[in-house]
Amino acid sequence: MSDKILEIKDLKVGIEETEILKGLNLEIGKGEVHAIMGVNGSGKSTLANVLGGREEYEVTSGSVSFLGKDLLEMDAEERAREGVFMAFQYPVELPGVLISYFLRTAYNSIREHRGEPPMKVREFSELIKEKAKLLELDEALLKRSVNEGFSGGEKKRNEIFQMALLNPKLCILDETDSGLDIDALQVAAKGVNRLREEDPSKSFLIITHYQRLLNYIVPDHVHVMIDGQIVRSGGKELALELEEKGYNWVREEMIAQ
Amino acid sequence: MTTEEKLLTSWSESNFASLERSLNGLSATEPHQIRKSAFESFRKSGLPTSKNEDWKYTNLRPLAEHNFSLAVECPDFTEINPDLFLIPADESFRIVLVNGYFSANLSGLDQKGVTLQTFRECLNKKGALPFEAFRVAETSNPIVAFQSAFVQDGLFIHVDKNVVLEKPVEVLSLWTRSERPTASMPRLYVHVEEGAEIEIIEQHRALGDQIHLTSRVGEFVVAENAKATHYLIQDEPEQNLFHLGHIAARQARSSHFSTSTFAFGGGLVRNEVSVRLDGEGCDTILNGLSVLSGNQHIDNHTVLDHASPHCESHQLYKGIYDGDSEGVFSGTIIVRPDAQKTNAIQSNDALLLSDRAKINSKPQLKIWADDVKCTHGATVGQLDKDAMFYVRSRGVGFYDARDMLLRAFAGAVSKNIKNTSLREGVEHRFVEKLSSGRTSDRRQIAK
Numbered sequence: 061m062s063d064k065i066l067e068i069k070d071l072k073v074g075i076e077e078t079e080i081l082k083g084l085n086l087e088i089g090k091g092e093v094h095a096i097m098g099v100n101g102s103g104k105s106t107l108a109n110v111l112g113g114r115e116e117y118e119v120t121s122g123s124v125s126f127l128g129k130d131l132l133e134m135d136a137e138e139r140a141r142e143g144v145f146m147a148f149q150y151p152v153e154l155p156g157v158l159i160s161y162f163l164r165t166a167y168n169s170i171r172e173h174r175g176e177p178p179m180k181v182r183e184f185s186e187l188i189k190e191k192a193k194l195l196e197l198d199e200a201l202l203k204r205s206v207n208e209g210f211s212g213g214e215k216k217r218n219e220i221f222q223m224a225l226l227n228p229k230l231c232i233l234d235e236t237d238s239g240l241d242i243d244a245l246q247v248a249a250k251g252v253n254r255l256r257e258e259d260p261s262k263s264f265l266i267i268t269h270y271q272r273l274l275n276y277i278v279p280d281h282v283h284v285m286i287d288g289q290i291v292r293s294g295g296k297e298l299a300l301e302l303e304e305k306g307y308n309w310v311r312e313e314m315i316a317q
Numbered sequence: 318m319t320t321e322e323k324l325l326t327s328w329s330e331s332n333f334a335s336l337e338r339s340l341n342g343l344s345a346t347e348p349h350q351i352r353k354s355a356f357e358s359f360r361k362s363g364l365p366t367s368k369n370e371d372w373k374y375t376n377l378r379p380l381a382e383h384n385f386s387l388a389v390e391c392p393d394f395t396e397i398n399p400d401l402f403l404i405p406a407d408e409s410f411r412i413v414l415v416n417g418y419f420s421a422n423l424s425g426l427d428q429k430g431v432t433l434q435t436f437r438e439c440l441n442k443k444g445a446l447p448f449e450a451f452r453v454a455e456t457s458n459p460i461v462a463f464q465s466a467f468v469q470d471g472l473f474i475h476v477d478k479n480v481v482l483e484k485p486v487e488v489l490s491l492w493t494r495s496e497r498p499t500a501s502m503p504r505l506y507v508h509v510e511e512g513a514e515i516e517i518i519e520q521h522r523a524l525g526d527q528i529h530l531t532s533r534v535g536e537f538v539v540a541e542n543a544k545a546t547h548y549l550i551q552d553e554p555e556q557n558l559f560h561l562g563h564i565a566a567r568q569a570r571s572s573h574f575s576t577s578t579f580a581f582g583g584g585l586v587r588n589e590v591s592v593r594l595d596g597e598g599c600d601t602i603l604n605g606l607s608v609l610s611g612n613q614h615i616d617n618h619t620v621l622d623h624a625s626p627h628c629e630s631h632q633l634y635k636g637i638y639d640g641d642s643e644g645v646f647s648g649t650i651i652v653r654p655d656a657q658k659t660n661a662i663q664s665n666d667a668l669l670l671s672d673r674a675k676i677n678s679k680p681q682l683k684i685w686a687d688d689v690k691c692t693h694g695a696t697v698g699q700l701d702k703d704a705m706f707y708v709r710s711r712g713v714g715f716y717d718a719r720d721m722l723l724r725a726f727a728g729a730v731s732k733n734i735k736n737t738s739l740r741e742g743v744e745h746r747f748v749e750k751l752s753s754g755r756t757s758d759r760r761q762i763a764k
Contacts, residue, residue, distance in 0.1 A: 112710050140712035152707040156725030165721065166711035173712070205725075222711065 063090045065230055065263045066111075066131075071122035073103075073110050080106045082288035083122070088230070093256070093264040095274055095299060098285035099307050104267045105149060107285075108234035111265075112146035113139045126230065140166075141173035143229035147219035147236050154206035159218075162206050163188060163225060170226060188225065195221045195251045213244030220251040231255070232265045237273035249276030271303035284310050325364050325381045329356075332387055333466060348440040351451050355465035358456040365459050374645040374677045375587055375616040380559050383528050387467060388416035388492055388499040397423055397489075401522055403550065403742035404487050409518070414490040417501040418470045430480030430513075436471035436504065447473050450506040453536035454565035460587065461563050464502055464532040471504030476513040476543075485516035485736060490533075494525030505535040509543040509572075516546040518739060521560070521582075523553045530559040537566035537574060541596065544573040548739065552746060553582040555611055563589040570596030570625075577604035577733065578617070579743050581750045586615040593622040594630070594656075605634035606730040608747060609642035609674075610754045616645035623656040623689075632663040635730050637723055638674035639754050647679040648693070654685045663693040668700065668726055670754075716755050723751060 066088040073081040080103045088094050098104045110117050111124065113136030124131040131139060154162065168178040179187070192199055197217055207215050216236055223231055233252070237245055253276070255262060266277060274282070274296065282298040283290045284307070292298070292310055302310070333356050343349055364380065365372040394415050402411065412433075413423035419435045426433050439446050450473050456462040476482065490503040509515050521531060531553065539545045551560060560583040566574050578588050592601050607615045621630050636644045646665045667676040680693040700722055708718035727747060734740040 112706075114706055135715070136706060136709040137712055137714050137718070140710055146710055148707065148710075152701075152703050154704055154707070154722070154725060156728045157708075157721055162708070162711075162721070165717060166708075166713050169712040169714060169717065226711065 064088070065090050065127055066265070067123075067125045069123050071110070071124060072120045073106060073117050074120055075106070075117050079120070080117075080288055081110070084289055086283065086290060088263050088265060090263055091261050092281065093266065093277065093279045094281045094283065095266045095268060095279040096283045096285050096290070097268055097271070097299060097302060100269065102285045103288040104269075104285055105234055108146055108149075108232050108265075108267050111139075111144065111232055112136060137169065140226070140228070141170050144232070145223050145226055145228035145230070146232040146234060147216070147223055149235040149238065151207050151215040151219055153208045153210075155208045157206050159202050159204060159206050160185060160188065163222065166222075166226060191221060191225050194254065195224055196247055197221050212239045213241070213247070216240060216244065216248050217251070220248050224251065224255055227259075228262070230263045230265065232267070234267050235269060236266075237268055237270060245273060246276060249273065252277050271299045274299045286311060286314070328381075328384055329359070329463070329466070332385070336387070336467065343440055343443065346440055346443045347445045348436060351446065352466050352468065355456045355462045359459060359462035359466050362459040362462060364463070371618065371647070374643075375585070375614065377585075379585060380530065383498040385498045385500040385528075385530055387469065388495070388501040390418045390469070391415050391493055394420060394493070395422055397491075401489060401491070401520075402487055403518060403520060404485065404736070404738045408738055409484050409487045410482070412472065412486060412488045414470075414472065414488065414503050416492050416499075417468070417490070417503045419472055426474070426486060428480075428483060430477035431482065432475040432477075434473040434475075436468060436473070447475065448506075448508050449538055450536065453506075453538060453567055454534050454563055454591075458563065458589075460532070460561045460589070461534055461565070464504070464534045464561070464563070467500070467532070468502045468504045468534075471506065473506045473508070474515070474517075475508045476510060476515050478510040479512040480510075481514040482516065485518055485739070487518045487520065490519065490521045490531075491524055492529055492531065495527050498528035498530075499525075500530040500532060503531065503533050507536070507545060507547075508538045509540060509545050511540045512542045513540070514544040516736070518548045518550070520550040521553055523558070523582075526554055526557065528557040529553075530561070533560070533562040535562075535564045537564070539566065539568045539572040539574050541569045542571045543569075545575075547574075547576040548734070549576065549578045549588070550743060550746070551578065551580045551582055551586065551588070555582055555613055556584055558582060558584045560586040560588075562587065564591065566590075566592040568592065568594050568596060568599045568601065571598040572596065573600045575602035575604070577602075577730070578606070579731075579746070580605070580607040580609075580615050581746055583615065584613060586613070587618065588616070589618045589620075591620040591622070592630075593624055594628040595624055597625050597627050599625065599628040601628070601630040602733075603630070603632040603634075604730050604733060605636075606727050606747075607634075607636040607638075607644060608727070608750045609636065609644060610639040610750075611642060612640070613642040614645075615643075616647075618645075619648040621648075621650050621661065623650065623652045623659045623661060626655060626657045626659070628656065629660045630662070633730060634665045635727060636667045636676065637670065637727065638667060638676060639670040641671070641673045643674070644676040645679075646676070646695070647681065649681040649683065650691055650693070652682075652684040652686050652689050652691065656686050657688045659686065659689040659691070661689070661691045665693075665695045666726075667695075667697045668723070669697065670700065716752075720748065720751050724748070
C-alpha cells in the first residue's frame with residue numbers, strides 16, 4: 061500500500077559485536093501513532109537511534125524504507141531533511157549555541173533541501189515566537205544556549221518545540237516521558253496532540269517504558285519489544301494489559317507458545 | 318654553538334653590516350646605539366634551541382634554512398585594498414605599516430593629546446627615543462634582541478593624561494611581494510598616561526607569498542588608572558611564514574591592560590606576552606584563539622609577573638587544531654612575595670580535529686606569597702560526537718554542524734571583543750578559515 065511511511069523488515073543491528081536488534085519488523089502508515097513498549101535493554105532506544113541515523117550502530121541485515129526511500133543509506137541530516145525527527149531521550153546541551161541560531165540553521169537547511177529560499181532572521185524570529193506560545197514554552201528560553209541549564213522538563217519540551225517547528229512527517233519520541241513529572245508529561249503530550257490535530261497525516265513512533273504517557277497520547281497500535289524483537293502487537297488496550305500484568309506476562313506467554 | 322645559530326648568525330651578520338653601511342653618519346645616534354647593543358645581545362645568545370626550557374616544543378631550525386634579507390621601504394605605496402581593514406574607515410584611526418615602515422600617506426591619528434612619532438624620525442633627527450621605548454621589552458630575550466637589532470622603523474604612540482581616544486586605532490601591518498625571502502620588523506610602543514585610554518587593533522597581513530619572517534615587538538606602558546586594550550590579528554599565509562612576536566607590558570597602580578591574540582595564519586608562529594603588574598589593584602586580561610590546519614605550528618607563551626598586591630589576571634587561550642598542526646601553550650604566573658591577595662586565573666582549552674594534530678600545554682606557577690588565589694586548567698578534547706549527532710539530526714549538514722560547535726567553542730574568546738565591527742570581522746575570518754578546512758577527512762572528526 062502506498063500510504064506506508066515506514067517499513068522495517070528483518071532489521072538486525074549490533075554495536076561492538078553485540079547484537080541488539082534481532083530481526084525486527086514494523087510498518088507504520090501515514091497518520092498512525094505506534095507505541096513501542098519494553099523493559100530496559102530490550103533494544104527500544106537502539107531502534108530510535110538507528111532510525112535517527114546514529115553512526116555507531118552497525119546494521120547487519122534487513123531494510124528500512126521511509127516513504128519508499130532507503131533510510132539506512134542516508135546521513136542523519138538527510139533523514140531530518142526528508143522528514144524524520146527524533147526527540148532525544150537525553151537532549152544534548154550546546155553551550156554557546158543560541159537556540160534561535162541553531163533552529164534557524166536547521167530550518168533553513170531543511171528549506172534548502174526542498175528548494176526553498178532561506179527564511180530571513182526577522183521572519184524566523186516571529187515564527188519561533190508563535191510556535192513557542194503554542195507549546196507554552198517560555199520565550200526567555202529562546203534567548204539561551206541550546207538546552208544549557210534547562211530542567212529535565214524544559215529539555216523535553218524543547219524537543220517537542222523543535223518537532224513542531226521543523227514539521228516532520230515521522231516523529232520518533234525516544235522515552236520522552238522518562239524523568240518527567242505528571243505536569244511536564246501533560247504539557248509534552250498536549251504539544252504532540254496539537255501537532256496531530258494540525259496535520260493528521262503525521263505519523264508517530266512513541267518509545268516508552270511506561271504506559272502512563274499513552275493515557276495522554278493515545279496510540280493506534282502498541283507493540284511489545286523483548287530482546288530485540290517485537291513479540292506482540294495489538295491496539296491501545298495492550299498497553300493497559302501490559303501495565304496490569306507486567307512484561308513477564310508476555311514473556312511467559314511466549315514460552316508457552 | 319649549534320649549527321642553526323651559526324647559520325642564522327651568518328645571515329644576521331651580513332644584514333647588520335649592510336644596515337650599518339647605510340647609516341650615513343647616524344651610527345652614533347641613540348636609536349642606532351640601542352640597535353647595536355641589542356645586536357650584541359643577540360650575537361651572544363643566538364636563536365633559542367629546544368635545549369632552552371622555554372623553547373622545548375618549538376624548533377626554529379627551519380628558520381635557519383633561508384637566507385633572509387630585510388624587507389625594503391615602499392615609498393610609492395599609496396593605495397590599499399580597503400577589505401584588508403577590519404574596522405570601517407569612519408569608526409577608527411588608521412595606521413599602515415608596510416614592510417615595517419610607517420606609511421605617512423596611508424595613516425592618520427588626529428586627536429588632541431595623542432602624539433605619534435616614529436623610530437626613523439628619531440634616528441634622522443639624531444634624537445633620543447621617547448619615554449621608555451625599547452626599554453620595556455628586554456633584550457635578554459633572544460627574539461626581542463633580534464627584533465631590536467634589525468628594526469628599521471617603529472611607531473611610538475603617546476596618550477596624554479586623562480585623554481580617551483574617540484576611536485580605536487587600527488594598525489595594519491603588511492609586507493609586500495619579493496622574489497627572495499624577506500624579513501620585516503614591525504615595532505609598536507604605546508604609552509598611556511594616567512587616566513588615559515586607548516584601544517589598538519594590530520593586524521598582520523601579507524601581500525606576497527614568498528618565504529617571510531615577521532619579527533614583531535610591541536611595548537605597552539600603562540600608567541596609573543589608565544587603560545590599554547590591544548588586539549592582535551595574525552592573518553598571514555599559512556605557508557612559508559615565520560612569525561615571532563613579543564608583547565611586553567608594564568602596568569602601574571589600578572591600571573587595566575588586555576591583549577587578545579587571534580591567530581589564523583603562519584607556518585611557524587611564536588606569540589609571547591610578558592606583563593609586569595607593578596602597582597596595586599591592576600587588572601590584566603590575556604586572551605588567545607588559534608585556529609590551525611595543515612602543518613601550522615603555534616606557540617603561545619605567556620609570563621605574568623604579579624609584583625604588587627591586590628591584582629587580578631585572567632588568561633584564556635583556546636585552540637582548534639586540524640590536519641598535522643601543532644599547538645603549544647606555556648603560561649607562567651609569577652607571584653612575588655609582596656603580591657598578596659593576587660587572583661590569577663589561567664585556562665587553556667584545545668580541540669583536536671584530527672588524529673595527527675597535537676597540543677602541548679604547560680602551565681607554571683611560581684608563587685612566593687601566601688595569601689593568593691591562583692588557578693590553572695587545561696583541557697584537550699575532540700568534537701563531542703553526541704553534540705554532532707544532535708545538531709545533524711535536526712537537518713544541519715556535517716560541516717555546518719561542526720562549524721556551529723567550533724564557533725561556540727571559540728565564542729568564549731571572541732565574545733569578549735566589545736567593538737561590534739571588530740568582533741564581526743574576526744568571526745568572519747574565523748569562519749573563512751574553518752571553511753578552508755572543509756576538505757579534510759570528515760571521518761577524522763567527531764568520533
